[in-house]
Amino acid sequence: MYTDPKTVKNQFKKSLDTYEKYAVVQSLAAEKLIDALPEENYSSILELGCGSGLLTKKLVQKISFQKYYANDIVDKSKVYIDKILNDYTFLGGSALRLNVNRQFNLIISNALFQWFDNLEKSLEYFKPYLAKDGTLAFTTFAPDNYKEIRTLTGLSLEYKSVNEIKKILEKNFEILTLESFEYTMHFKNPLEVLVHMKNTGVNALCSKPLSVKEVKVFCDRYKETYPDLSLTYSPIIAVAKLK
Ligand SMILES: C[S@@+](CC[C@H](N)C(=O)[O-])C[C@H]1O[C@@H](n2cnc3c(N)ncnc32)[C@H](O)[C@@H]1O
Numbered sequence: 001m002y003t004d005p006k007t008v009k010n011q012f013k014k015s016l017d018t019y020e021k022y023a024v025v026q027s028l029a030a031e032k033l034i035d036a037l038p039e040e041n042y043s044s045i046l047e048l049g050c051g052s053g054l055l056t057k058k059l060v061q062k063i064s065f066q067k068y069y070a071n072d073i074v075d076k077s078k079v080y081i082d083k084i085l086n087d088y089t090f091l092g093g094s095a096l097r098l099n100v101n102r103q104f105n106l107i108i109s110n111a112l113f114q115w116f117d118n119l120e121k122s123l124e125y126f127k128p129y130l131a132k133d134g135t136l137a138f139t140t141f142a143p144d145n146y147k148e149i150r151t152l153t154g155l156s157l158e159y160k161s162v163n164e165i166k167k168i169l170e171k172n173f174e175i176l177t178l179e180s181f182e183y184t185m186h187f188k189n190p191l192e193v194l195v196h197m198k199n200t201g202v203n204a205l206c207s208k209p210l211s212v213k214e215v216k217v218f219c220d221r222y223k224e225t226y227p228d229l230s231l232t233y234s235p236i237i238a239v240a241k242l243k
Pocket of ligand 1: 008009012013026048049053054055056072094095096110112
């Protein structure tokens with residue numbers, strides 16, 4: 001599915017304040033990603049899609065570094081990162097149009113790469129920004145992610161499987177960690193599912209808001225098809241070193 005960058009930017013901008021309260025699985029994935037990092041002193045780090053700093057906060061407490069660059073397509077994200085880091089550089093704009101002329105020892109990103117239309121091309125794009133022996137660490141999601149939403153609405157990102165990511169990474173990277181886990185959330189009613197999606201920016205899947213009638217149809221079908229009101233997340237954790 002093609003994702004409209006303007007919609008993605010707008011929905012994430014709107015969700016900045018609520019994101020961390022609702023992003024339970026993204027928080028778990030961030031912790032697993034940090035735990036999987038090789039223990040090194042990273043002289044320069046580039047974080048892509050930093051958002052409100054959910055990963056940033058956890059990362060800077062756990063690792064040592066000299067220079068930190070934080071990117072997000074939403075410029076307002078800088079307001080949040082300013083509260084976490086005193087000395088850093090904010091790079092506004094798409095992660096796929098970086099305006100920076102240096103290399104990094106670590107490029108890291110939590111819960112962004114699933115929004116890229118072509119993962120393989122995106123990883124090619126990041127390669128020149130990695131220093132020799134540089135580490136690329138990211139989380140994304142496997143095809144079962146949000147399977148309930150795909151079944152009910154036909155809307156889904158083009159998630160890659162662990163095997164597909166393995167094949168892409170192997171071309172240029174030595175894989176250090178590549179694993180996935182599943183986490184099922186349960187809600188009190190289907191409206192809560194929609195609110196959860198809105199508050200974590202995932203409603204960027206949809207270019208315009210649902211009408212009252214569409215919401216009712218969605219809720220009725222959700223209850224019918226998934227009486228336990230479950231929503232599946234399937235994060236993938238990937239850490240790899242440039243060959
Ligand atoms: C699901 S949030 C993840 C936020 C944060 N990384 C975390 O640890 O939870 C995705 C973030 O990526 C940003 N984003 C989406 N598309 C982007 C792009 N092409 N380039 C840079 N940032 C992007 C969004 O604005 C949002 O802040």
